[in-house]
Amino acid sequence: FADAVAAAGLCFIGPSGTSMRKMGSKAGAKDLMASHGVPVVPGYTGEEQDPALLAGEAQRIGFPLMIKAAYGGGGKGMRIVRKAEEFSAHLESCQREAKNAFGRDRALLERYVEKPRHIEFQIFGDCHGHVVHLNERECSAQRRYQKVLEETPSPFLTPELRTKMGEAAIGAARALDYVNAGTVEFIVGQGGDFYFMEINTRLQVEHPVTEMVLGLDLVELQLRVAAGEALPASLIRNKSIPANGHAIEVRLYAEDPEQGFLPGSGRLQTLRLPQASEHIRIDSGVVEGDLVSVFYDPMIAKMIAWDRDRHSALQRMREALAEVNVIGPKSNVAFLERLLRHAAVIEGSIDTGYLDRSLDEFLAATEQADASAEGDAFLPAAAIVSLLAEEADALAQAAASADPNSPWRRADGWRLGHPGKRIIALLDGDQRIEISAQGAQGNYRLAIGTHAFEISDAKFSDGWLSARRDGIVSRQRVFEEGARITVHDGTSRRSFEHAPAFAFVESSVSDADRVLAPMPGRIVVVKATTGDAVEAGDELLVMEAMKMELTLRAPRAGRIEAVQAAAGDFVDADSVLVRLEACE
Template identity: 70%
Template sequence: MTSSFKSVLIANRGEIACRVIRTCRRLGIRTVAVYSEADATAQHVRLADIAYPIGGPRPADSYLRGDAIIEVALRSGAQAIHPGYGFLSENADFADAVERAGLVFIGPSADSMRRMGSKAGAKELMSARGVPVVPGYTGEDQDAALLAREAGRIGFPLMIKAAHGGGGKGMRIVRSAAEFGANLESCQREARNAFGRERVLLERYIEQPRHIEFQVFGDRHGNIVHLNERECSAQRRYQKVLEETPSPFVTPELRARMGEAAVEAARALDYVNAGTVEFIVGPAGDFYFMEINTRLQVEHPVTEMVLGLDLVELQLRVAAGEELPASLIRNKSIPANGHAIELRLYAEDPDQGFLPGSGRLDKLRLPAASEHVRIDAGAVEGDTVTIFYDPMIAKLIVWDSTREAALVRMREALAACDIVGPKSNVEFLERLVRHPAIVEGRIDTGYLDRHLDEFVGVADSDEPAALFAAATAWLLHEETEIPQLARVSGDPHSPWAQADGWRLGHPGRRIVALSGRGERVEISAHGSHGSYLLEHGEQRCKVVHAALRDGWLGADFDGITRRWRVSIDNDRVSVHDGMHRHAYLHAPAFAYAADTTTSGDRLVAPMPGRVVVVKASAGDEVAAGQELLVMEAMKMELSLKAPRAGHIESVQAVAGDFVEADAVLVRLIQP
């Protein structure tokens, strides 16, 4: 590398920090990491050559402290700062401060950020350059009455968007004038908390659109190219769920027109380094400029997989003053090789409204990396997903020669995932990649929100077979585990060291109790050592030739040979038949069952977080489902509602309070 960079500071955390560190290491560049109190043992800290603490766990106390980051860069001898994505990556004031300190900001200029980083300014720019834009309001006057009038002029449905936002935060769809005021207030509050600025813009909402973005790159020699498109139409509440390239919707002619528009926007700004031009595309192929992200995107690996590029290396070379590769300049782009798909593995509970999770990753098994599978992760087994940041665990990226083959690769990659600790969205993702809307390439940005019941709370098929497979796996595990424990005990010949259910004069019978999805199930088992007769209610299953080897269960179930991927951890047993996963907890065969009836007289915090709004007081009469508080956790707003109608006895939190999970926030007077 001809770069003069000897040392680079990464002003970020998680998988993007790890990603940049690995590229720098390959290029022989020394890396400096920064970290908050919550990240003292995080993977990016362990990977970097040297790491410095910069403050408390909240982003405002650490990763958003530009002055502290620059001070570390100067103290450590770093010559450049890579901002990653999120936090300060699109902060023009930070980019200016980096340059004033005599350091190189690995990204576009502050001027480009100011003109493109603001959604409002970017829309005005695109309109001036002749690129189609959605009708809307981008003015600086943020008077609520004016915004309401502009909303009436634009027409409904419309979207309210944080002007300086990203990542799906600070966005609301409003379908009538009556809904506008409350949505505006909520959007501004979320924008203020997430980005420090509450300015919003309004734009007409295009029904059933696709989200297609173009990666652009410019250098300091006046060269600007695009690196083809990525489709990001699979979204939930504006958060991208699945990204792929090339788009199954885009034709060569449409790709050429959209690519030219993306390059024209960058050329108008003499754009340098990586950027992403995002478009809304209608069902007929009409496209409208949406926004420009002046940074690398989370989904950039799919572009790398089909083009054979390292975009982080390209960023470093451009920032060091090098020209873009001649092949890119000559062709203005690169033909894609094959198809790549990315999914984001999160600690969240899809069955509980995608409630973000936190906690220790007691087990984290991800598929092995290969030419077809890439893992970008910022966590390993034993790490903790904290409440302070985005709960992404890893990104799964697959590649193959065709889209159909890539989807198969992704299904196999997901099947190899196993997470014990906080709940994850693995099952949701498995349903997603098999859904006809994805397989047929016809999903739009609102499909998941309109049809969420097709993806969550769905009982997977073949439940009886899964139960019998889990019971068989547990029996085999128990028959192996108990003798092993006996051999290292003080009485290796004890009769209690047998797990075959033997009885004098008659066949033994064991009860395998499993619980899943809140329901306890008992399976009666006769037999041992791979041959069993299993019974559950009226259902019976004869199992023979059962063996558990290297995480796989093979057996003959009622005359049909089947193979299951199996994972057993303490009392947890999960089985996967290649299509569906089922996880159970093994319970004592005979146990006291406590009354699980819960009171409707309390409102508790569903997870740790900060109370941002309190809308009720002691003595108030409330209706069932009425919003009483709003919490913020993991960059999300959570609306907490009354469990029933009644009168409030007490409110035990005020705005600004940090509360733990299950803390009682509101008590209702008992009827």
């Protein structure tokens, strides 16, 4: 495309087709960098792709090693192999994913660096022969090779290591006669050893953190360089620019962390994001009411926080996340809040595999709220907001009626001779919790399980609930949207759904005789055959949806009664793909 633009007499805003072609193959790029003295990870980058040869090369390199798609990026077509007997299966999966995503299944092998950091340098070159770097970004917080949190400066780099890596990044750019914006990505060992990984011939998703600390508009700089201008003299003179403060970016996604980060889709019924300021930047491609499609990356927004130092920037981001509310598809906002408070992030010690190794540390506890927990701040807050809303609704209806002073228009549970009792029912997941309440107008006695609370002076305005609980004043952020109430205690959040106070709620029981499509997607492999005997957990199908492969497994031991999907089929969510014979 870049060549076609140039042939048409137009200016392509980016590197030349020649430079891109050199970087289009990770294998070719690695060989080129090695020939110019840029450190590279030992491995195999040859074009010969015979499985037996690749298995032999794997033995030569040693385990653990990584299989990578030679073309493409975004974390697709990458597998870590720790044992020789696992190599063939991982190679097949990697090649299949690469073929589907990039049209070519060539793979390369390289030694896997244990507990590595992912640090990249923003580079810029102009058509006058000048090349500079704009410092580094650390992207070590990753899940399945997808970046989750990015920041600059890196908390890991020393000034000496930053200088060495910056010089290597400039050397990589010069090897390509590079013009315009690019990103040189390095893998960095715990001892400070670093190796070239790849060059992205474009701006990265995380480029706003560089802009925030340098005061530059990198898109404007791209346009100026493409128009033939030289890079600013200050950059050329210093070869970089000192950072001002610290910036952090997180990616808000429509996905369900509790279900293996299954990408979500659907309409954004509610989307509340923090207000932009000198400390907070929001880059979003959707607005409330938009549809998150299954055909594109499910990112809702990038959130960037800046402050004078890293500690303050982390706190700014925590405060910004507390203002987020997403209703419609599930989101990863609660996961991000836990991430920003985790010791590995606070200490700046996280490596690229930490999230995958220790994912349970970042997910909500599997047990639900204890309805009788004396210290629970969420349930009482949700109950109070429900009571205040019920009373406000009753007053509004009374005001609009023919008899606004009728006692039948009140919602305070009044009884002659004693205070009446109301029941508020909330669903915490599939757990039904009943709260009994006496009182009205912000003054209540709540009973939840075996504990009772005295509430006074409760007021709910502009998304904030203030109340005195057992004599202690508290203030909490509460999002109320339809039947859902989300309470944020300043550290974490919990969502509840209104339920009828007097209603039978049927428990949901999973059907173990069927395998359903968890979301819309395309079937890429079918391993199940009618009549086969299977054990619980056996792999039956592989489907591809929203940038990831999903393996669907047998829910129990049994015999397959029917397979209702074939490779290449596009299936809707909840489609029955495989049926098991009923248990006798």
